[in-house]
Amino acid sequence: MEGTGVEKSIDFDLVADLYDTYVDVDFDVGFYLDYCKQYKRVLELMCGTGRVSVPLIEAGVDLTCVDYSQEMLNVLSSKLSSSNDTTVLCQDVTELDLADQFDLIFVPFNSFSEITDASKREQAFQRASKHLVKGGTLFVTLYNPEYRKLSADGSTKTLGRFELDDGKHLVVSYFNSYSQPEQLVHGTQFYEIFDQSDQLVEKRQMEIRFSLIQKEEMLALAEDAGFKLQIIYGDYQGTPFAQNSMFMNFEFVKQETPRITPPMTIDELLFFDAKPGTLPLYEAVRDSIFAYSEDIIVKVSKTQIAFSNRYQFAFVSHQRVKGSRSPYILLTFGLGRREEHPRIAVATEPYPGRWTHHVVISTVADVDDQIMEWVTEAYDFASIKGMRNQG
Numbered sequence: 371m372e373g374t375g376v377e378k379s380i381d382f383d384l385v386a387d388l389y390d391t392y393v394d395v396d397f398d399v400g401f402y403l404d405y406c407k408q409y410k411r412v413l414e415l416m417c418g419t420g421r422v423s424v425p426l427i428e429a430g431v432d433l434t435c436v437d438y439s440q441e442m443l444n445v446l447s448s449k450l451s452s453s454n455d456t457t458v459l460c461q462d463v464t465e466l467d468l469a470d471q472f473d474l475i476f477v478p479f480n481s482f483s484e485i486t487d488a489s490k491r492e493q494a495f496q497r498a499s500k501h502l503v504k505g506g507t508l509f510v511t512l513y514n515p516e517y518r519k520l521s522a523d524g525s526t527k528t529l530g531r532f533e534l535d536d537g538k539h540l541v542v543s544y545f546n547s548y549s550q551p552e553q554l555v556h557g558t559q560f561y562e563i564f565d566q567s568d569q570l571v572e573k574r575q576m577e578i579r580f581s582l583i584q585k586e587e588m589l590a591l592a593e594d595a596g597f598k599l600q601i602i603y604g605d606y607q608g609t610p611f612a613q614n615s616m617f618m619n620f621e622f623v624k625q626e627t628p629r630i631t632p633p634m635t636i637d638e639l640l641f642f643d644a645k646p647g648t649l650p651l652y653e654a655v656r657d658s659i660f661a662y663s664e665d666i667i668v669k670v671s672k673t674q675i676a677f678s679n680r681y682q683f684a685f686v687s688h689q690r691v692k693g694s695r696s697p698y699i700l701l702t703f704g705l706g707r708r709e710e711h712p713r714i715a716v717a718t719e720p721y722p723g724r725w726t727h728h729v730v731i732s733t734v735a736d737v738d739d740q741i742m743e744w745v746t747e748a749y750d751f752a753s754i755k756g757m758r759n760q761g
């Protein structure tokens with residue numbers, strides 16, 4: 371794991387060793403234990419020392435944990451057994467860059483408000499979207515700003531006295547104030563450690579700064595990043611959000627992005643001039659291919675229409691196939707392996723390691739999931755390996 375060196379709105383590195391002592395709450399843990407059951411791969415952002423993560427991991431949730439405080443993550447890692455294979459990563463969530471996609475991403479304990487720059491919040495939503503599968507869930511928890519600003523009154527308050535392991539005790543106090551124009555809460559937390567005879571032996575302080583984000587901003591951020599709102603909860607018992615709720619917990623679902631299929635060119639239409647009955651078959655194939663990717667070039671020649679990404683991966687032609695009754699088109703695609711299937715009319719190996727397969731398409735219904743599985747495999751094969759002309 372690497373440190374990130376970014377400017378932090380609250381530098382939890384300063385108190386990571388004390389965090390679990392003074393943040394001794396678990397009001398939300400039962401909720402997550404239940405909620406995560408529905409999901410396979412789960413990513414927790416801003417996980418800290420694992421207040422929520424550890425119970426989830428112990429319950430068998432397939433969890434990946436991200437935070438930008440290396441010290442907080444060190445505490446989390448120290449709580450995991452050496453045989454545990456949970457991925458724990460030090461990253462800024464506004465720059466999130468992981469190799470995987472997840473079914474659920476959640477941000478517990480109002481931590482999203484620590485992103486105090488609005489454009490960074492936008493970035494965080496975009497990054498979260500990139501790391502979710504289509505239809506995946508993003509769950510972001512916040513304080514209801516109307517509720518939270520009431521306690522940001524500038525007065526010094528004591529959070530509590532907490533026993534430390536070595537007979538010492540910790541007293542945490544704080545003040546915070548609300549600045550309306552910037553919608554920011556800022557203040558200071560004080561940490562005083564006393565020995566057995568009540569002598570002050572250590573003093574620390576940590577500046578805090580977080581945003582009170584409005585519901586409307588969250589909805590706009592989510593919409594811009596391609597999410598649909600499912601529900602806003604006002605607590606961790608499943609109660610819908612109301613004006614006087616303490617929390618504002620958003621459940622968003624990543625939308626399936628409808629792709630726009632470019633209109634057919636004159637050349638494509640002319641290719642079907644002599645056999646107009648086959649045009650709907652071509653249209654079905656073409657729509658399915660563009661639904662998979664927009665980065666496709668269509669090239670029409672005398673004998674075929676070729677689809678390419680970096681290289682050509684699929685072809686449509688009027689080539690005759692013995693025993694097939696008109697109207698039909700022949701769909702050809704190249705794979706890195708030979709597929710044996712009753713629907714494959716012919717398979718040849720024009721070059722070592724590249725198999726050309728031909729399938730007859732005689733109804734629109736023939737362009738089904740099986741065909742798309744082969745064509746998308748051909749797409750991926752061509753984008754990696756490259757593929758020469760159909761031959």
Ligand SMILES: C[S@@+](CC[C@H](N)C(=O)[O-])C[C@H]1O[C@@H](n2cnc3c(N)ncnc32)[C@H](O)[C@@H]1O
Nearest residue numbers: 416417418421437438439442462463479481484
């Ligand atoms: C209040 S703590 C919450 C920790 C933990 N989720 C919990 O419930 O106890 C907020 C955490 O968010 C992390 N954090 C804040 N901004 C972050 C960012 N941009 N990227 C990654 N982590 C961030 C902090 O380092 C800190 O560990």
